[in-house]
């Protein structure tokens with residue numbers, strides 16, 4: 001891979017955007033490498049979470065304007081559609097997806113953020129849906145996903161003004177889920193990941209499926225069979241058996257009676 005650094009630590013996959021000389025812009029090579037990597041991770045049965053990261057100053061600064069600049073609207077459309085499809089694939093993954101943002105997320109960088117389940121940001125990170133200032137709209141599905149995340153009114157405000165917001169402002173409006181101090185960012189991220197990936201793989205899969213169905217407007221009355229099925233799948237797992245045995249253990253009962 002030339003544009004990404006991909007790694008896996010136990011049940012957690014990492015994709016680092018790695019074009020620092022071009023401020024982590026997304027060019028065709030990176031799109032291709034992302035497509036391959038996402039496909040590989042989507043078939044990885046061990047995986048519980050997938051983390052997207054940039055480097056300290058920049059998460060992703062959007063589409064590669066040098067490449068796009070040469071193209072007409074008709075020529076650029078297939079490329080924009082292709083990245084939209086890729087981000088849709090990320091949004092539909094059955095593992096927890098997290099944009100871990102340090103530094104700047106600009107344009108398409110913010111579209112990646114809104115395609116993930118969660119955003120963890122360092123306190124100095126910033127977010128800018130800059131597209132309107134460039135005379136265009138979002139192109140990769142990130143505008144509508146933003147609206148779904150933070151509501152149409154707030155989403156429209158950010159998209160129309162193209163203004164930059166801090167991670168704390170992002171947290172206030174629901175774009176950012178956790179903000180950590182710059183110096184402790186990686187350590188805090190790892191602690192958070194430990195918590196989020198504690199459930200078993202089938203439990204994570206079921207919770208994610210439920211969230212996706214709820215998001216697409218399916219009612220709980222239609223989802224409960226899936227919920228029952230998911231719970232039944234987890235039932236015989238060692239994790240469940242052990243936890244129940246612990247709760248039912250005489251020692252614990254005796255303690256709670258005291």
Ligand SMILES: CC[C@@H](C(=O)O)C(=O)SCCNC(=O)CCNC(=O)[C@H](O)C(C)(C)COP(=O)(O)OP(=O)(O)OC[C@H]1O[C@@H](n2cnc3c(N)ncnc32)[C@H](O)[C@@H]1OP(=O)(O)O
Pocket residue numbers: 021022023025058061062063064065066067068104106107108109111130131134137138139140
């Ligand atoms: C088309 C898709 C659309 C979407 O769907 O959302 C978009 O994403 S539009 C792109 C939106 N992004 C931008 O407008 C970012 C513009 N860049 C900047 O504001 C700054 O470069 C920066 C990201 C804040 C970094 O600033 P700084 O640290 O001062 O570095 P440089 O400015 O010198 O940048 C280094 C290097 O990278 C090139 N660069 C940066 N962004 C892009 C870009 N989006 N496309 C192409 N090239 C980009 C910049 O020109 C420098 O190159 P060299 O001059 O060759 O060193």
